Amino acid sequence: xxxxxxxxxxxxxxxxxxxxxxxxxxxxxxxxxxxxxxxxxxxxxxxxxxxxxxxxxxxxxxxxxxxxxxxxxxxxxxxxxxxxxxxxxxxxxxxxxxxxxxxxxxxxxxxxxxxxxxxxxxxxxxxxxxxxxxxxxxxxxxxxxxxxxxx
Amino acid sequence: xxxxxxxxxxxxxxxxxxxxxxxxxxxxxxxxxxxxxxxxxxxxxxxxxxxxxxxxxxxxxxxxxxxxxxxxxxxxxxxxxxxxxxxxxxxxxxxxxxxxxxxxxxxxxxxxxxxxxxxxxxxxxxxxxxxxxxxxxxxxxxxxxxxxxxxxxxxxxxxxxxxxxxxxxxxxxxxxxxxxxxxxxxxxxxxxxxxxxxxxxxxxxxxxxxxxxxxxxxxxxxxxxxxxxxxxxxxxxxxxxxxxxxxxxxxxxxxxxxxxxxxxxxxxxxxxxxxxxxxxxxxxxxxxxxxxxxxxxxxxxxxxxxxxxxxxxxxxxxxxxxxxxxxxxxxxxxxxxxxxxxxxxxxxxxxxxxxxxxxxxxxxxxxxxxxxxxxxxxxxxxxx
Numbered sequence: 001x002x003x004x005x006x007x008x009x010x011x012x013x014x015x016x017x018x019x020x021x022x023x024x025x026x027x028x029x030x031x032x033x034x035x036x037x038x039x040x041x042x043x044x045x046x047x048x049x050x051x052x053x054x055x056x057x058x059x060x061x062x063x064x065x066x067x068x069x070x071x072x073x074x075x076x077x078x079x080x081x082x083x084x085x086x087x088x089x090x091x092x093x094x095x096x097x098x099x100x101x102x103x104x105x106x107x108x109x110x111x112x113x114x115x116x117x118x119x120x121x122x123x124x125x126x127x128x129x130x131x132x133x134x135x136x137x138x139x140x141x142x143x144x145x146x147x148x149x150x151x
Numbered sequence: 152x153x154x155x156x157x158x159x160x161x162x163x164x165x166x167x168x169x170x171x172x173x174x175x176x177x178x179x180x181x182x183x184x185x186x187x188x189x190x191x192x193x194x195x196x197x198x199x200x201x202x203x204x205x206x207x208x209x210x211x212x213x214x215x216x217x218x219x220x221x222x223x224x225x226x227x228x229x230x231x232x233x234x235x236x237x238x239x240x241x242x243x244x245x246x247x248x249x250x251x252x253x254x255x256x257x258x259x260x261x262x263x264x265x266x267x268x269x270x271x272x273x274x275x276x277x278x279x280x281x282x283x284x285x286x287x288x289x290x291x292x293x294x295x296x297x298x299x300x301x302x303x304x305x306x307x308x309x310x311x312x313x314x315x316x317x318x319x320x321x322x323x324x325x326x327x328x329x330x331x332x333x334x335x336x337x338x339x340x341x342x343x344x345x346x347x348x349x350x351x352x353x354x355x356x357x358x359x360x361x362x363x364x365x366x367x368x369x370x371x372x373x374x375x376x377x378x379x380x381x382x383x384x385x386x387x388x389x390x391x392x393x394x395x396x397x398x399x400x401x402x403x404x405x406x407x408x409x410x411x412x413x414x415x416x417x418x419x420x421x422x423x424x425x426x427x428x429x430x431x432x433x434x435x436x437x438x439x440x441x442x443x444x445x446x447x448x449x450x451x452x453x454x455x456x457x458x459x460x461x462x463x464x465x466x467x468x469x470x471x472x473x474x475x476x477x478x479x480x481x482x483x484x485x486x487x488x489x490x491x492x493x494x495x496x497x498x499x500x501x502x503x504x505x506x507x508x509x510x511x512x513x514x515x516x517x518x519x520x521x522x523x524x525x526x527x528x529x530x531x532x533x534x535x
Contacts, residue, residue, distance in 0.1 A: 038487050045451040049416045050483075053386075059352030064382040065304065074386065076416065128254075129340070129526075133519040135489035 038135050042142040043151045048079050051136045055127055071101075080150050083112060088150035104148040107141040116140065186334050187465040187475070190429035191436040192221045195401045196363060202242065202274055204322050204363045205331045205370055205393070208285065208309065209244045209272040219505035224471035226505035231535060244272035245535035252512075252528035270308075279316045283326070285309040287352070306380055309354055323360040327380075330357050330372030330391040332408050334425055334440050334461070342481040342494065343440050343461045347421065348412060352383045361393075368395045368406075387412035387419070395425070403428035403437075420445045423459075438463040455484040471502045489519035508532040 040046060057063045057074035064072050073079040080088045085100035101112040116137045118125035125131045143149075186206065189197065197206035200214030210218070218228035227233040230243055237243060251264035274283045287308025311326025329335070329349050336344055339351045356377050361370035375388040395406035403426070410421040423442035430437065444457040458480070465475035475498040482491040496514040503509070512528040 039453075040455075040484070040487065041452040043451055045416065046448060049448060049451060050446075050455070054346070058350060059383060063352070065306070065352065124254075129524075130492075130516070131518055131522055131524055133483065133490045133492060134521050135487055135519065136483075138489075 038139060040139055042139055042146055044080055044143060044149065045076070045151065047140055047143055048073065048076050051132065051140065052079055055130065055132060055136075058127075061127065084148055084150075086150075102144050102148045105145060107144040110144050113137075113141055113144065185337050186427070186438055187436045187463070187473070188217070188222065190402055190404075190427060191434075191465070191467070192217055195397050195404075196365070196368070198363055202281065202283065203328075204315065204324075204361060205368075206335055207329075207337075208283065209242055209274055211242070215505070218502075222471070223502035223505045223507070226507075228505035232506065240276045242272075242274040242276075243535075246270040246272075247533045247535075248530060250528060250530040252526060254527075255523075255525040279314055281313045281315070283309070283311050283313070306352075306383060308352075311357075320364045321360070321362045323358075325358045326356070327354050327377055328357055328359075329354050330374045330410070331359060331361065331370035331393040332372075332391045332410055333393075333423065333442070334427075334438055334463075336463075341461065341477070342459050342479040342492075343442065346457070346459055346481050346483075347442060347444075348387070348410070348419075354383075355388075366397055369393070387414040389413055389419075398428075402431060416449050416451065418447050434467055436465045438465075456486070458482050458485055465498075473500045473502075474498065475500070489521065492516060492518045506534055 040050075052073040057072065057079075059065050061068050062071045062073040064074055064078075071082045073082070077088050080086070081100075083101045084104070101115075102110045107113045115123075115126040116132055188200070189195065189206075192200075194200060194213075194217070198204055198211075200210055200217055201207060202209055202211050212229075215228035215230070219226045220228075230237060246268055248268035249264075251262070253260065253262040269288050271286045272284070274281060276282075285308050287306045288304075307327065309326070309328045311324045311328055313322060313324035315322035315324075332349065333343055333347055335349075339345060339349065344350060354377070355374035357372050357374040359370060359372040361368065363370075370391075370393045372391045374390070376386055377383060389410060389412040391408065391410040393406065393408040395404050397404040405427075406425045408421075408423050408425070410419070412419040412421070421442055421444045423440060426437070426439040428437045429435075438461070440459070440461040442457075442459040444459070445454055446457065447454040460480040461477070462479075463475060463477045465473055467473050475496075477494070477496040477498070479494040479496075480491065481494075484490045494514060494516045496512060498513075499511045501509040508531075510528075510530045510532065512526070512530070514526045514528075516524045516526075518524065
């Protein structure tokens with residue numbers, strides 16, 4: 001026997017609720033038409049917090065839990081060290097050395113740029129389950145071009 | 152040399168695809184709810200089928216009966232198919248999954264087949280108190296070149312102690328679990344989970360309480376990162392409120408939720424609405440969610456507004472065969488060009504007998520109008 005319940009006098013809003021969702025989605029699309037150029041800071045603090053951690057540090061990938069290929073991007077200091085091969089406190093005022101996934105000042109020769117864009121057929125694009133939007137990759141490239149500082 | 156490089160890259164590609172597909176389906180099968188079954192199976196609340204007051208986790212006796220009677224094409228949904236009946240105070244469960252599939256992006260096409268989940272659930276009850284534990288397996292298909300090896304890792308994914316008087320509708324529980332929020336789909340790759348802090352491994356240490364009545368639910372939660380398993384993913388603390396009001400005809404509900412997260416370098420303010428509606432004729436279940444997330448950064452740039460929209464429709468062609476379609480939109484910064492993504496997914500789920508599920512998924516994702524990712528997946532799921 002199924003559980004039973006009393007009815008009540010609250011308003012019946014199913015279509016209104018679903019319609020609201022659709023309407024708000026349409027508003028989102030409309031808002032997209034008012035989008036501006038990318039004025040986000042090309043700083044590592046922003047990139048790690050807003051792009052790398054939510055997209056790359058999933059539990060099965062570059063989190064502390066899995067640390068695939070030993071890279072962890074969920075911690076600011078570790079992420080910077082893994083990407084540049086330089087401790088953050090040594091790179092605040094000077095360019096890091098090129099021993100990591102990025103070549104400071106040269107996004108075109110950086111491994112990080114290569115795996116994010118993956119414009120050939122040598123292995124999967126990163127993140128493999130959900131590639132980054134173009135604006136996010138552009139911002140990362142800008143950070144590399146500006147010296148890949150720990151800023 | 153070039154051939155070796157290509158072979159190495161191909162191997163690496165397959166291994167990485169394994170990770171990708173693993174992420175798609177290392178989802179707890181019965182560990183999370185199928186919200187499509189609310190209303191469509193005649194139950195207006197989560198509690199008849201789940202021990203958890205907000206759904207998900209181990210299914211209760213009623214849910215096991217439903218698995219055989221309403222959802223699948225027969226069979227005995229009880230633990231061990233009814234061969235052994237645990238004492239009333241004890242509930243056990245196991246989840247096993249095997250998956251295969253393929254993926255296509257602008258740069259590659261790949262395919263793979265592999266085992267991916269083996270979870271164990273345990274619940275004990277004494278009077279109005281209960282204790283629950285669920286193991287979690289992750290990353291069974293790991294990059295073999297990684298220095299951390301290539302084996303599965305296990306973690307205590309969910310556990311809690313709960314006080315819920317049998318004669319009352321309120322409860323209090325504390326432990327590791329997702330704070331009550333949103334539609335709570337079983338698929339963690341959906342935007343409403345992935346981009347809302349409910350991805351795999353993001354369960355928090357949570358103190359939650361609420362009222363789950365026949366007409367409405369309200370659930371509040373206080374959460375903080377798990378201090379025992381510091382390598383899992385969740386990093387923020389905060390609180391959440393979820394309210395859901397069922398319609399007078401018991402064929403749907405509407406509700407809203409709020410969440411506040413604070414982490415080392417950012418804060419998030421999330422507000423959203425959910426809607427559920429069961430169209431008895433022709434038998435279509437509709438689920439919708441819309442969220443707005445205002446995220447602020449500590450000295451690292453202006454705040455950004457994110458939006459998530461979700462619309463899901465499922466239809467039981469006949470008993471044991473459910474097909475569905477999902478549309479999702481996520482914009483990680485509404486004021487910036489080329490930060491949005493849209494997803495369209497088709498699913499077909501076949502429940503031949505209680506305990507068995509075959510699921511096919513096809514998902515096409517358009518990323519900022521410039522690139523795409525397509526995934527096809529076939530998953531075999533057995534739960535004990």
